[in-house]
Amino acid sequence: MRILLYRGDGIIEPWAHDFAARLPHADIVVWHKGMTPASHAPCDYAVVWAPVPALLDQLAQVKAIFLMGAGVDAVLKFGDALPHVPIVRLGDAGMAEQMAEYVAYATLRYFRRFDEYEQQARQGIWDPLPVRRKADFTVGVLGLGKLGMPVLHTLRQLGFPVRGWSRSPKDLPNAECYAGMESLDDFLSGTRVLVCMLPLTAETTNLLDRARLSRLPRGAYLINVARGAQVADPDLLALIRSGHIAGATLDVFRNEPLPAPHPFWSEPLITITPHISALTLREEAVCQIATKIERLERDEAIDDIVDRARGY
């Protein structure tokens, strides 16, 4: 069995090492630009992250394509140029816990006014601010998939009223559930902290534009851990500067790394992190993908197969 590996960030050797250790009978082929299908035997599986178009020629004979991350947009963008084989995303693999920590921290930081106390401390100001009530802090999670659900659960455990919005209806204990575009405005109008955890699809691109963000109550806060292209950057900035939105914690951006001249960098009410809300844990990921490859080799079913029509 031959397994082709590629990562757009070039950090591939540790992955090759771990796959070779976990699947000792497999040939691990690390793809690099300049490598042609003729230069090695066809591969049975591909394991990729942020592929480049030139890689597609190598995928003609694979039985499945595995992704080294949760998001699938960087692969699905190739559309019909992809072979008609299962595309398999990483299912949790330690990411849900990290996401829940990140979102809980960002929510508590805003709720408990640590952002304001950080500013005060820098100016030598000692000034206890009024206490906020959790009852006034409904957290709304956009996207109730494998990562969104644990985030919602964690926030509920912390005592926040929670609501979730998803494409298809869900029924969750202790959470208000909204489904479909027709309910999005209602969902937003009662949300004080909005957490975006949606996959990037044609429907969710620019979803959070001026009209939608204006539906949030005055003083709302945005946390985006999904994809930058879901938020209209100038609209978010304008609403923060007008005071309608109190601030944002953003982990994802249209262009990454966020370019130096981007105005988000200099907006004090925006907290920026470099796409680290849930990092792929290599050990867990290799173990999960290798187990799925073994199952496929035995003709057994696997989960986390991407639905291409849906886009995630």
Ligand code: OXD
């Ligand atoms: C992602 C990831 O999809 O890091 O953003 O896995």
